[in-house]
Amino acid sequence: MSRTKAGAPRGEVLRMAHRLRAALARGARHTSPCPQARQHGLGARIVGSAVFFAVGTGLMLHAGQMLLRGLRQPRDGAGAARGTPLRPLPARIDGLGTAAAHLSADRSAAAGGDLYDVIATEHGVRVVMGDVRGHGIGATATVAAVLGCLREAVHDEVELARVLRRLERALARHLRERATAGPGSDSPAAEEFVTVLLLEIRRDGEMRALNCGHPWPFLLGEGHAQPLAGTEPLPPLGPFPLPVELPYVDCGRLRPGEALFLHTDGVTDARDGQGRFFPLPAVLAEAVRADPVSPHAVLRAVAAQLLRHTGGRPADDVAVVVLSNDRQTGRAPSGARDSDTCGSAAGARPATTNPQPTNYQ
Structure with a gap:
């Protein structure tokens, strides 16, 4: 199972993203029906969508970096083993x-x-x-x-x-x-x-x-x-x-x-x-x-x-x-x-x- 830098499973990170999106949706449903309130609700949804997009993009980039690091680590470890035939x-x-x-x-x-x-x-x-x-x-x-x-x-x-x-x-x-x-x-x-x-x-x-x-x-x-x-x-x-x-x-x-x-x-x-x-x-x-x-x-x-x-x-x-x-x-x-x-x-x-x-x- 892939993990983030902090050690959490990647599935848990995705569940956190889904909870964030649900919370933003609930905020949109509870806005006031008056025009001014609807305008404020629209603005909140736009801001929320932008935040969700930024957070999701960051999570995907972080997951990619973790994957690349995980692929590099075995090679680095093997190189270290080959590079240290001397012993103290x-x-x-x-x-x-x-x-x-x-x-x-x-x-x-x-x-x-x-x-x-x-x-x-x-x-x-x-x-x-x-x-x-x-x-x-x-x-x-x-x-x-x-x-x-x-x-x-x-x-x-x-x-x-x-x-x-x-x-x-x-x-x-x-x-x-x-x-x-x-x-x-x-x-x-x-x-x-x-x-x-x-x-x-x-x-x-x-x-x-x-x-x-x-x-x-x-x-x-x-x-x-x-x-x-x-x-x-x-x-x-x-x-x-x-x-x-x-x-x-x-x-x-x-x-x-x-x-x-x-x-x-x-x-x-x-x-x-x-x-x-x-x-x-x-x-x-x-x-x-x-x-x-x-x-x-x-x-x-x-x-x-x-x-x-x-x-x-x-x-x-x-x-x-x-x-x-x-x-x-x-x-x-x-x-x-x-x-x-x-x-x-x-x-x-x-x-x-x-x-x-x-x-x-």
């Missing part, structure tokens, strides 16, 4: 403090081409950070396909390499389906790819990673912000098949009180009016002067500086996740560190990989 993170996940933010370059979309998630599993806390080529509905659908696969694979698979293999298969299947669906996407399926960083943080703080073309995170703590640079990343998922061997990168340990800053290239590639890139290392160094490192404080500081740098309008999707180790066990002695970073960043030790990589077909 809890404040703490298995002893790790979290903070995350996402900003779509497409003002009409609830989400864009960036993806992230942090999931506690029996294998450790597993983190994904990724970036789909392009924007809009096509990119958002790809984000949903990748995250849907990831949220099962991280629990099922012991090795990160197997998680990455499943993401590769899920992406290939999704792109095939899009290609057979025909035109209509703002990003052709044949040209789409996804950068992905898979990170595993174990209970003792040990970190392992697989990186497919994504920016490496920053390690924050003790007044410093140091790139967690690793070996040369693998190619992004999509254009080329993964190599036969996928050894993970050993990234050392995340000690209690330290944090990780994960981001998409929408942060580092952001430019101001003069074309200058966003100075992320300097902004992070300023944000971690306070001790201990607070994920929300770091997130607020970076977001404020980024919006100021871009004049409030970043040209690309932006996603940021900050994770702090709030666990109180396994604290290393003061001044002592394990392999802090993975890779060849300034002051970092060389990256190591698992000595016996498993060959996954």
Whole structure:
């Protein structure tokens, strides 16, 4: 049954209109028979008819607007469901403090081409950070396909390499389906790819990673912000098949009180009016002067500086996740560190990989 904006059935509105017309008719029958009275009665009927016409027209227009709104609402709801594959993170996940933010370059979309998630599993806390080529509905659908696969694979698979293999298969299947669906996407399926960083943080703080073309995170703590640079990343998922061997990168340990800053290239590639890139290392160094490192404080500081740098309008999707180790066990002695970073960043030790990589077909 159709309803008005106030929730009343449309039949009730029509009954109200009929009662109004009957009341006007009764007023006409009770007019005086004298000529002057008949003139006044005629005037009353004219005015009444005009009022009835105006009210009836308004009711019909209102009913039409309600009908159109009712037809639009299901489509809007479906669009909202498709546009929000990202989900808010809890404040703490298995002893790790979290903070995350996402900003779509497409003002009409609830989400864009960036993806992230942090999931506690029996294998450790597993983190994904990724970036789909392009924007809009096509990119958002790809984000949903990748995250849907990831949220099962991280629990099922012991090795990160197997998680990455499943993401590769899920992406290939999704792109095939899009290609057979025909035109209509703002990003052709044949040209789409996804950068992905898979990170595993174990209970003792040990970190392992697989990186497919994504920016490496920053390690924050003790007044410093140091790139967690690793070996040369693998190619992004999509254009080329993964190599036969996928050894993970050993990234050392995340000690209690330290944090990780994960981001998409929408942060580092952001430019101001003069074309200058966003100075992320300097902004992070300023944000971690306070001790201990607070994920929300770091997130607020970076977001404020980024919006100021871009004049409030970043040209690309932006996603940021900050994770702090709030666990109180396994604290290393003061001044002592394990392999802090993975890779060849300034002051970092060389990256190591698992000595016996498993060959996954």
